[in-house]
Every structure is written in structure tokens, then in C-alpha cells.
Amino acid sequence: MVKIGVLGLQGAVREHLWAIEASGGEGIIVKRPEQLEEVDGLIIPGGESTTIRRLVDKYGFMDELKKFADDGKPMFGTCAGLILLANNLVGYDEPHIGVMDVKVERNSFGRQRESFEADIAISGVADNFSAVFIRAPHIVEAGEDVEVLAKHNDRIVAARDRQFLGCSFHPELTNDHRLMNYFVKMVEESKSKNFA
């Protein structure tokens, strides 16, 4: 069984743990950088990206997260997590972790009253996935080697770049675990490759 961490500094942490377990993985909350050594993959949950970033810096997570990515370990960012993974942010000089080759715009659908649910198709995952968008970002541009997995109204809302998976919406707020199953498989493949 693969062990998947959920970065537990702020946000919807427990929902991801439930989803990991429902998808056949073991989930743990990662609150300290040294815990990254224990896990095969990492989820950066939805929350407030500015808050999570501040706490990432405060507790010396940044270098460790970059190292985790360099080691080829899978990472999955939802909403705020996608913002943290992106290597380019509209309106900002510097990215956060900056490992995924996508350009992301924050709050790009508007404020909370514009937050919405919509059925979307996720390539290779689901034809009809009920996606919850909350003050959501979207991917403005994806790098050449990035696989676009889902669009909503012509905006990219889910993508995969090598071992990095990101989406604008919150799969953890529904009981549909198909996207989490997809990520758990990515972690299982990466783990078996490392042992091979």
C-alpha cells in the first residue's frame, strides 16, 4: 500500500485523508518537513494559498518540498495546492514551489458569490465529474509537455505534468474519488519504478 501525505498546515486536510483511504492508500497529515521522508506522494489541499505559503516558509518546508519534487515523487495540488505547484502566477514575480509547468491565475472566476458547481469531463478519469469551484484559480497556459485533463468554458481546470497533478476544483468535497484513484495509481507507479 502506498503512503500519501496531506500537507496539513491549513485547509481541507481531513477530506483528502478520507479520499486517500477510500482509494486504497494510507493517508497521513504532514505538519513537519521531516515527515516528507515517510511518504510516497504528497497532496497540497485547498485552503488559502497565501496562508499556506507563509506557514511553508515559517517551518522550512520550501527546500524540502522542492527536493521531494526533484526526487520524482508525485504531488497533487487542488485549488490552493495548484497555485503552490505552478511555476508561473499571473500578477506575481515569483512562483511558490514552482515545479509544475503551468501558468495559473488566482481567483479567476470571481469572488465567492461566483463560486459554482459544474459537471466536467476529465480525460482518462471520468466523463461526468461533479466539480466544486470555490474562488477558484485556472490554468491560463500549459507547457508543451503538459497533458490537459479537463476544461470548463474553455479554461483549463485540470492538468498533469510528469508526476505533478493539479486541478482548480475540489474533488475532496464530493464522494467521487475517481480523480484520487488516478493520483493513487500515479503514486503506485512511481513507487514501483523506484524499486525496479
Next chain:
Amino acid sequence: MKTGTNRVKRGMAEMQKGGVIMDVVNAEQAKIAEEAGAVAVMALERVPSDIRAAGGVARMADPRIVEEVMGAVTIPVMAKARIGHIVEARVLEAMGVDYIDESEVLTPADEEYHLNKRDYTVPFVCGCRDLGEAARRIGEGASMLRTKGEPGTGNIVEAVRHIRKVNAQVRKVVAMDMDELMTEAKLLGAPYELLMEIKQLGRLPVVNFAAGGVATPADAALMMQLGADGVFVGSGIFKSENPAKFAKAIVEATTHYQDYELIANISKGLGIPMKGMEISSLAPEARMQDRGW
């Protein structure tokens, strides 16, 4: 594509979990709060302790203040409307505020009825002192709760009382036999269907923060330890000697609420917290927590 669904409104509060929501009265304070790592700010005309001091009728903030705060930060902005004041709430919704607090800190506009919060696209947070009050607010459509405490006092005792009470009552409902649930609903003044949902989930169906009296990092950590999903800090930050430092320390204590060495370290040399008040020194009409029905 649907806006204003329960999932979207409650989900917004889920994203705030483990965080601190700070009261601010202008753009400058909002920036300090954002920089410190607040997950949202509450735009107000006055913080609760100043509302107490000023007396008179406390109303929704001047929309100019709300607008100024919304323009200053990228984190969500909340604002308070008076209990039952349909128009204040609609005005805040029209301005694009991200969450409305139907709040006992302001002078109630209606002494019998709360807002029908299901009617709005914008989500609401409401105060509660026990499970009956919590369930009635959820029944009216609140998407998030906060225990009331006693705002503007810098005294944590009421906040502790309320979070303990709500959580003890939730545990009781969860453990109860189904046969006993209707009578419990009657006794609590709570919708029966909601108690069934709580029993089934094993918890409240919405996020519950703590509020009303948090003045130090240790207070914030205490509320987390007692089972709050996050913390509202009103007067505690900008009535302290060093707001920026206080704000950061409270955020960290909320994240790492069981790391006592860390809380000791961040609490060193913080300066003077807001001056606290003994609850028994409050006249009955000055108790904000008793507003709400």
C-alpha cells in the same frame, strides 16, 4: 453550472479550516492580517471592544470601509450584518463580500427572527452557544458556525463554555438511540432532520470556528484543542501592543496547537495583549452572546 449551492457555500468554509479570521477596520490592518497568514478578514467599522466602549446602536460597516478592505487583500473578505437585517445582508451580498456574519456583535434589527439565509447566494456564518442554537442557524441556511464567546472582552471563559457545550451535545446526539432523537430535538429546539444528519455523520454538517474572547496564541490553541475548526480573533489583535507580531503568533499557534514548545517560543516577548474584562462585571444588557434566538 450552479452557484450558491450548499456544497459551494459550505465548501468555502471548509477551505478556511485550521485558519484564523481577523477583524480589521481599514486597508492597512487588512494587509497586516493577510501578511500574518490570516485565512480571511472581517471588515468592520469598529472592533467589538470599541463597539462596547462606544455604546449606542452598532450597524453594518460603512460600505466604503468594506470596499477599501476588499481592494486591499486577495484573501476572502467577510462583513457583519445585524441579526434579521435583510437589507444590510443584501447590500453586502451585492458588494461581493465573500461571507456574511449575521452577528450578535451588532445591535439586532429583529428580536424574533433571523435571516432566511437559504435565499442568498453568499454564504453566512452565525454564532451559537449550544447545539439547539447551532441547529436552528443551520436550519435557516447558515453554511458555517462560530461559537459566540463574549466578544470584545479578551476573556476566553465564555468561548470555552460554548465550544465545550456544543461538542458535548453533538457527542450525546451521536451516541443516542434513534428512539430518543425526537425528544432531544424538542428539548434542544433543534430541527429533527438535522439531528439525524449529525448522528449519521458523527459531527456537525458545517465547519464550526471559535470566537469571542481570544486574546493570546495560547487562547487560540486552546480553542483548537477543544475541537474548534479554526478561530476568529476580533479585538485581540489590533488592541494588542504589537498587532503584526500578535497576528503571526496566533496563526502559528492555531496551526500547531499541540506543539507546546513552539507556542512557548512564539509567545515570548509578544508585548501586552488587549486588556481583558471579567464577565461578571458586564451588565446583562451588555452581554452580546444573549442576542440571537
